[in-house]
Amino acid sequence: MMTYSSYVKTVLVLSLGGVLFAGYLSAVKIFSDTCAFNEPCPYFLGYPACWYGFVMYSVMFLATLTAFVKRNGSLCPVKINALVALFGILFAGYFVSSEFRLWMSSTENLNYSLGLPTCTYGLIFYIIIFILSSSYLLKSPQN
Numbered sequence: 001m002m003t004y005s006s007y008v009k010t011v012l013v014l015s016l017g018g019v020l021f022a023g024y025l026s027a028v029k030i031f032s033d034t035c036a037f038n039e040p041c042p043y044f045l046g047y048p049a050c051w052y053g054f055v056m057y058s059v060m061f062l063a064t065l066t067a068f069v070k071r072n073g074s075l076c077p078v079k080i081n082a083l084v085a086l087f088g089i090l091f092a093g094y095f096v097s098s099e100f101r102l103w104m105s106s107t108e109n110l111n112y113s114l115g116l117p118t119c120t121y122g123l124i125f126y127i128i129i130f131i132l133s134s135s136y137l138l139k140s141p142q143n
Helices: 004-032 051-072 076-104 118-139
Strands: none
Touching: 004 051, 004 076, 004 118, 051 076, 051 118, 076 118
């Protein structure tokens, strides 16, 4: 079983990666009014999807950073991470499925600078964080 300390360190790095990636995408959109990597920019409720990703990854990062600093073994940050990651999977999954439908049905050659749509990378990080968090919760003796 993964220890609490290793869980926190792992998710801290993953969520920081998400904050930095979504933060970069958000900053490019804010300052240049274009989407990074010359991709289509998905919107949700009138705002770029990357802004929501930035908020979700920030919540997970702050929850995990709090756990790292306090070192009290609380399951609250783990539960927050699992819930936000689940929401992130649904959110990013929706956009990834839309992007892939567009990609498959398009007659024009859609080239993604990073190989896949950027939402796909966000989705992968959400899935990893969800798996780590839910498996830690399921195996935790504190349940």
